[in-house]
Amino acid sequence: MKSDTIAAIATGNSSAGISIIRISGDKAFPAIDRIYRHKNGRKKISNMKSHTIHYGFIVDGNEVIDEVMVTIMKAPSTYTREDVVEINCHGGIVVTRKILEAVLKQDIRLAEPGEFTKRAFLNGRIDLSQAEAVCDIINAKNEIALKNSLNQLRGREKTIIETIRKSILRDVAYIEAALDDPENFTLEGFADDLKSHLKLNCKAIDELIKSSKNGKLIKEGIKTVILGKPNAGKSSLLNILVKEDRAIVTDIAGTTRDTLEETIRLNDITLNIIDTAGIRNTDDVIEKIGVEKAIKLSQDADLILYVIDSSRALDENDDRILALIEDKNAILLLNKSDLRPVVTPNDIKDKSNHPIIITSFLDYRGVEELELLIKEKFFEGSLTIHEDIYITNDRHLEAFNNALNSLRMVEDSVNKQMPEDFYSIDLMAAYEELGKILGENLSEDLINMIFSEFCMGK
Amino acid sequence: MSYIYEDYDVVVIGAGHAGCEAALACARLSLNTIIFTVSMDSVALMPCNPNIGGTSKGHLVREIDALGGEMGKNIDKTYIQSRMLNLSKGPAVHSLRAQADKMDYSNSMRKVLENTPNLTLKQAEIIDILVEDGKVKGVKTYSGAIYPCKAVILCTGTYLNARCIYGDTVHETGPNGLQSALYLTESLKKLGIEMFRFKTGTPARIDKRTIDFTKMEEQKGDEKIVPFSFINRGEDIQKEQVSCWLTYTTPKTHEIVQENIHRSPLFSGDIKGTGARYCPSIEDKVVRFPDRDRHQVFIEPEGNYTNEMYISGLSSSLPEDVQVRMYRSVPGLEKAEIVRNAYAIEYDCINPAQLKPTLEIRNIEGFFSAGQFNGSSGYEEAAAQGLMAGINASMKLLGKEPVVLDRSEAYIGVLIDDLITKETMEPYRMMTSRAEYRLLLRQDNADLRLTKIGYQVGLIDKERYQAVVNKEETIRKEIKRLESTVIGAKSEVQELLKSLNSSPLTTASTLADLIRRPELNYEVLKTIDTQREDLPDDVIEQVNINIKYDGYIERQKRQVEQFRKQENKKIPENLDYDMIPSLRIEAKQKLNKFKPVSIGQASRISGVSPADISVLLVYLMQYNSKESSAIRKEYRNGI
Structure with a gap:
């Protein structure tokens, strides 16, 4: 067998340059035959000579996704010693992911x-x-994947998954106790209860799938988080970065409604800027939503812009945030330099190693310097996108779909x-699939649930 | 003073359910075998519940029978009531349970042992296992007699350092007041064997004459009984059956327990051993499930030889004075006279992580163990291990390949794999939910699954083997016929369907497709199936199940294929996991402790992640580099 x-996706999801989707295995050629179109119409790419590259298009049904170069390499002289196909496409994340999706539809x-x-x-x-x-590669990549899987889950999603899993496990435990x-x-009468649980759980997973698909749009680009106390000037920074000659690519309110994401392009670099939108015209991010929020946001961020009001003294909240972002990729902006400064770069250098730029968003002071610094970081490679996050999202989707299918089979x-x-059988399959997202394995969950919930035995 | 008594091939220690199967298997495979018991009156003793089988345990008994064991035959001879449980559910969870006449069961098994060639039954306590250079050399009795041997099978059940306890009363004895084994634990510890301390318990026995059965529900046996053994036919062993009775605890019962809970050694801390969650005492039930206003109590006869009744569901270690009041608070037991008190029993057992899948202890060649000593609970679990330990000790001495059943072949496989792979910190009871491939591991097809293995081992004769081969062929042919026989929408067909509340045919259909309808089965289609031959009931059963559930069965078979691939990737016995740098520390520790024999087993150890398994695979490739191309091919598949 x-x-x-x-x-x-074999390359990073950076928006510059090209991306490569790699396929390996027996079905690689049949798959590419189905989704690749030569410019002169249909031409079977698998009949071409091995180790050649071909110009054409990737299609999903009738929709042309992108113009591409496809390399075909027949086993055994390939990286994996299996049949390998590599699709070189234009770098955009949306396009790359669409191609991957088309590939994944081919079994x-x-x-x-x-x-x-x-x-x-x-x-x-x-x-x-x-x-x-x-071994090291496998281990390291797995660790990153697991970490990302958990990081990627919004708190609410995690709770929903856990609730669904618990509901499934309880039903199985009851059935097994009765057996x-x-x-x-x-x-007797249990089937009716089960049916109503199934309906609820299927609906919940369906919603997870939908929000997971929405999530894909939101997460394009270098995830840039603006942090700062109220009136430090974060909103102004966002406006300055978004405005003027830079095109707003999308403008999608986040599903949790308290963040606003703006995607902008800085020359060739896509930045996905996240501001705590709901907090903008209300209250203090630190006091109202708390440091928790800042922790969560900065954990996932590729880049943090920390805006400090230099006309006001630093307090313990600044210290906490500085400690929090110590290991992150961050730039500190000493804003309101048009006012009399209370905080100087020297005050901060004791507390942080991150680069400092003195800014005033009133007269655009320091904005160019900021942009140059971001570009510099990107091109020297110290600023990259967490490519795994996108793959993580696909994994979640795969697990959600599998779980949903299993529950549908139970309904059947x-x-x-x-x-x-x-x-x-299928209830446990769904339970396991959802557990993959949380990085949990099966172990003795069921037996423990049976004994803790039901008074078994004589 | 010690002296050499006599040489044997195999020494079996303990003549309980594990020991009997182990000794019979060895002797039947022509090995010169001796079995020791602390008392000749305790052969195949049932110190707790008076029944054999039950959910998933019934499966074990049928598997034991298909492999050539004795338990099924013995209960068929000595049962006094028989029921098939779970009949309203799928065939995979149908489970046979029979009430036994305890004395009859014990005597009948003793007779079998006494009349088996190559087998010596002897009363003596073994106090020492003699080991040289990591190999078993013999055993020594309390009286100093040394029995040199090539293999030892330890089946000491609950006797090692046993203490029976209720309230603050402690008897330093084994079950039923029998002498406990006081010296062997020390000998085992000296051999470097890690021991656990477990507990279990049993309810009181009550004089039948003092029970008011009019306040209870009667539970009769099945009208048409199904034998445990595949060699028996139901009609041949049919007999008049006795009844069991159902009653319930009352709020008063729970109150008595609550008020005296501090006097229970379980809660006062006098009992250190870990108990099985499946066999909770009434104290456990009341404390852990305070919202339940009643619990079931089954009154079961101990046998036809006695008036003693077993009070199932009310095991306890409360003091004697509390027990009396507690039992008498149950409807029908108001005037109950207790014959034997309920008690908890603590005993030493092994940490089963030290066992190989053959039930040989990892570091001592020729030293096997089985039964409750391995951390299980239950007669059937014990017998199943006894049989496998007996078979594997024999295979070893005969220079043949070991016999290891995997999780896709038998409940016995699940049982042993769980014992040696999972960190079972309580007495292990078989449960259907533990068998992930249970649709394939049914009690009805145990003969089809395992008779061939029993035959290869040498415990099943040619005639029985041939009968199974023929049965298989008949089933295959009949399924094929039903799949290819097309039935048109004739009026008699439509009428039959209508009478069975099944929707009429709109186009022609195969007989198999009709059988797949939930409301139909093989039997009811008889009148429209004109070419049908008369087939035995057990064949019809197989045909019906295999057609009706074929979608699910096929899916499980595909899962089994995946499972087998992982099981077939073997890990060298002496692999030192500390040498694999990329494994996580937790994984290294666990793997070093359990020493899994295959990648499949490794992946079931808790604390070993899928990434660790990948790392292990890569490492093994390097480890096996000499034969790399062949092994690569094997490992590549399915990764």
Whole structure:
């Protein structure tokens, strides 16, 4: 039996340059045949000579997604020693992801972190002496993936997933309790309860899928978070960065309604700027929403712009935030330099190693310097997008879809009046899928739930 | 003083349910075997519940039978009531349970042991296991007799350092007041074996004449019984059955328990051992589920030889004076006379993480163990392990390949894999929810799953094996016929469907498709299936199940394929996980502790992540680099 075919975005999701989607496995050629169109019409790319590159288009149904260059490499002289196809497309994240989606529709699954390397190794492409390095790659990538998976979940989503899982597990535990101790627990009428739980859970997962799809649009670009106390000038900074000759690409209110995301382009760089919108004209981010919010936002951020009102003295909130962003990629803006400064760069240098720019958003002082610094950081490579976040999102979507399918199968079993012990199989499958998102494995959850919830045994 | 008594191939210690199966298996495979018991009157003793089987345990008994074990045959001879549980649910969870006449069960098993060639049954306490250079050399009795041997199978059940406790009364004995084994634990500890202390408990026995059955619900046996053993036919062992009775605890019962809970050794801390969550005492139930206003109490006869009745559901370690009041608060037991008190029992057992899948202790060659000593609970769990330990000790001495059943083959496989892989910190009870492939592991097809293995081992004779092969063929043919027989929408067909509340045919359909309808089955289609031959009931059952649930069964079979791939990736026995740099520390510790035999087993150890498994795979490739191309091929599949 052959291993399955995998695909992933092989390059970073930076908006500059090109992106590559790599496919490896037996189904790579049949898949590309179905979604690739040569400029002169239909031409089977899999019949071409190996290790050649071809100009054409990627289509999803009738929709042309992008013009691309496709490299085909036949086994065994490839990175993984399997058939490999690489699609070179224009760098945009939206386009790259659309192509990946089209690929994944062809009975191909998303690669696990480090999986191309693992296959390369297991298929003998990478020398055995490098086993340790390969292990490290797999381990490191998995750790990042797991961390991202959890970071990517908004608090509300996590709660919803946990609630669904608990509801599923409780139903399974009840069924199993009744199977193992039938004289004590009856399943009469249980199907009706289960049906109503299934309906609720399916609906909840459906909503997670929808919001996960929306999430994709919002998260384009370098995630830039503006932090600062009230009246420090964060809103002005946002306006300055967004305004003038720079085009606003999108303007989407975040689903949680308390953040506003603006996507701007700075030359070739896409910045996705997040401001605490709901707080702008109300109150203090620190006092009202609390440091929690700042922690959460800065954790996911690629870049933090911390705006300090230099006309007012620093307080313990500044200290906390400075400590919080110590290991992050951040730029400190000493704003309101048009007023008499109370805080000087020297005051801050003791507390932080981040670069400091003196700004005044009234007269645009320091804005050019800020833009130059961002560009510099980007091109020297110290500022990058968390590419894994996008893949994480795909993983979540995959898990949600699988879980939903499993629950639908349970509904089907109930409607077909199958005996109750059959329900457990697909209920547990859904439970496991959702657990993947949280990075939890199955272990003894079920047995523990049975015993903690139901008085079993004689 | 010690002296050499006599040489044996195999020494079995303990003649409970594990020991009996182990000894019989070895002797039947022509090995010179001796089995020791602390008392000749405790062979195959049932010190707790008077029944065999029940949910998932019934599966174990049928599997034992298909492999050539004795338990199924013995209960078929000695049952006094039989029921198939869960009949309203799917076939995978149907479970057979029989009430036993305890004395009859014990005597009947003893007779089998006494009349098996190559088998010696002897009363003596073993106090020492003799080991040289990591190999078992023999055992020593309390009286100093040394029995040199090539393999030992330890099945000491709940006897090691046993203490029976109720209230502040402590008896330093094994179950039923039998002598406990006081010296062996020390010998085992000296051998470097890690021990646990577990507890279990049993309810009081009450004189039947003092019970008012009119206040209880009667529970009769099935009219048509199903035997445990595949060699028996129901009609041949059908007999008049006795009843069990159902009553309930009252708020008064719970009050008595609550008021005296401080006098229970479970709560005062006198009992250190860990109990099974599946067998909670009434104290446990009342404390943990205070909202329940009543709990079930089953009154079950101990046998036809006695008036003693077993009070199932009311096990306890409360003091004697409290027990009397507690039992008498249950409707029907107001005037109950207690014959034997309820008690909790504490005993030493092994940490089963030290076992190989063959039930051989990892660091001592030829030293096997089975049963409650391995941290399980229940007669059936014990017997299943006893049989497998017996088979594997024999295979070893006969120079043959070990027999390890995996999780997709048998509940026995699930049982042993769980014991040696999961950190079971309580007595392990089999449950259907533990078997992930249970649609395939049904009690009705245990013969089809396992008779061939029993035959290869040498515990099943040619005739029985051939019968199973023929049965398989008959089933296959009949399914094929039903899948290809097309039925038109003739009037008699439509009428039959109508009479069975099934929607009429709009186009032609196969008989198999009709069987798949929830409201139909093989039997009811008889009149429209004109070519049908007369087939035995057990064949019909298989045909019906396999057609009706084929979608689910196919899915499980595909999962099993994936599972097997991981099981087939073997890990060298002496791999030192500290040598694998990229493994996380927790994973290293766990893997070093459990020493899994395959990638599949490794992945089931809690604390070992999928990423650790990937790392392990990569490392093993390097480890096996000499044969790299072949192994690569094997490992590549399915990754």
